[in-house]
Amino acid sequence: MRYLFKTDYRQDTTLWRHRGDLFWYGLLGIVLLAIPFVLSEFYVGELGGVFVFAVAGVGMMLLAGYTGLISLGNAAFLGIGAYTDAILLTHGVPLLVALPVAGLFTGLFGIAIGLPTLRMSGLYLAIATLAFGSIVGTVFQKWDAVTGGFDGFAVPAPDIFGVPIQNATGIYYLSLAVLVIVLWFSANLLRTPLGRAMVAIRDSEISAQSMGIHLARYKTFAFALSAFITGLAGALFAHYVRFLAPDAFDVLLSVQFVTIVFVGGLGSLHGVILGALFVRLLPQFIAIIRDDLPYGIGRMPGLEPSLYGLVLVIVILFEPGGIYGRWIKMKRWFQAYPLKRRTSFRRQKSYARSERLR
């Protein structure tokens, strides 16, 4: 077991807690860079999909896990990002410009939705984003002059400085790069006063307000940032699927994003990756075991959403920390081996907090 001694105030805000972290993350980085040379194209493609969803998951995590707001319309943001990126590319805008522009454009939508709804209590945001998502979904379907409607929209293959990105490996490296940048940005953001303010809002709005945090402003910032990152993910998603269908961006996709953060573990960036792995690999897992299931269950329509629902329910009821929380518990158990107490991780007694004035 490693004992960390505090010798410097800066230690509280460093990215790496100790050299060991740097070593393991470095090793992980090398493995990730080497994967396309080892695994077959199919698995590389699947991992690329995991990265795309992880980017969207980071957007959701900053909102739900760190600011305590829930959005059920992030699929709409993903869609806006995807269509913006695809349309810009067809007009000959290079990818390195189209990608951030897609994010920024989506962020503007986030501000537009956030400004009116974030003044109200958090539940209104869930309802308003649900409505927003359903409106945007209908717009994608009906506005066929721009989105191609149900005919779909073929996304042109992008290139970076003349290097074309078309096969699974290209998408893999592109999404990996964006994911690393987004994670690095988020980890840094959470060390700044801005990030601390977001966490303070999550833990108690009243105490955050008393500390001088302008609630509406910070919430709107968090929401716009979430939309921005989801827009980036949308642009990657457009290249990942290569063909945009308007009905892909429905409520179920939004629920998948929320599943990512809940199952991975609220309030941790590690959790995003674990959650994205879970959400992307579950359908593959079902496809693999489908033939072994009794007839009917494996081919049941709506099996995936119900499994997501079941997992959500189980996680919320029995392990609110998610996969990452469980991992931390296991680690502590080994570190403190014979000394584990039953009360170590007992959930604190909690009471319903009222939102009413009276």
Place this chain on the structure above:
Amino acid sequence: MEDAARLLQLVVNGAAAGCIYGLIALGFVLIYKATEMINFAQGDIMMLGGFFAFALIAHFGLNYWVGALIAILLTAAFGFALDAVVLRRVIGQPQFAVVMLTLGLGFIFRAAAGITWGYDSVGFNTPFTNRTINLHGLILGQDNVSIIVGTVLLCGVLYLFFSHTRLGVAMQASSQNQLAAYYMGIPVRTVFSLIWAISAGVAAVAGILLSPVSMIDVNMGFLGIKAFAAAVLGGFGSIPGALVGGVVIGIVEQLAGYFLPAGFQEVTSNVVLLATLILRPQGLFAEIAGKRV
């Protein structure tokens, strides 16, 4: 004259659809007032109520009224159990945990109904199916009229229950102030579970009334999204507000379908919802002052 009759018919149809939204919204509001949870599975509970009635009436061949009554009671018992077994555990957790929990439950209900009753639309014979009333040349479907009459009756019963019975007053008390209700000797937990039971029962009534108009199928629960618009328009937390909001949404939707190009009807309720949040976030009937930050 032709146009006026057509408009009136649209309004009646809209009001009928709106009553359904209002009934689902009523379920949201009852639960929200009591426990400050929002039940995203309300629409799916309505779907379950419809399927229970289908199973009892079409499958076991019960009389319509008996089958409907048993289905409502079954759904209410289901709501009670749902609160007592699942939702009571998450009190005190962040609110969005409850949102996600009920959303997840909704998905499970949908799959369970799909496994049990299949994914096709089903229906059963009701005394109102395919019959019309002729009022001086104005032809109305009895199914639509039955929805409106049923909603009015149900609201009357609920009003009497909440204002005149011991249990109803205890429910009001627990909704207003939990702690004081405990001190007065009200078993608040049981009362909350009973409120869940009532709201599930109301949803079942909505499902049964709706069945002659549109068939029962697994995805019926998506009506719940429109009911949100009704609840928000009425000011989340006001029972008459939920019903008025529902009727307004229903009528606006019908008129939008008639006057505006295709595609607008589907988004009307959501547009109304967003507009309400922007223009008058406390809703039409603000009972609880919306907490502004």
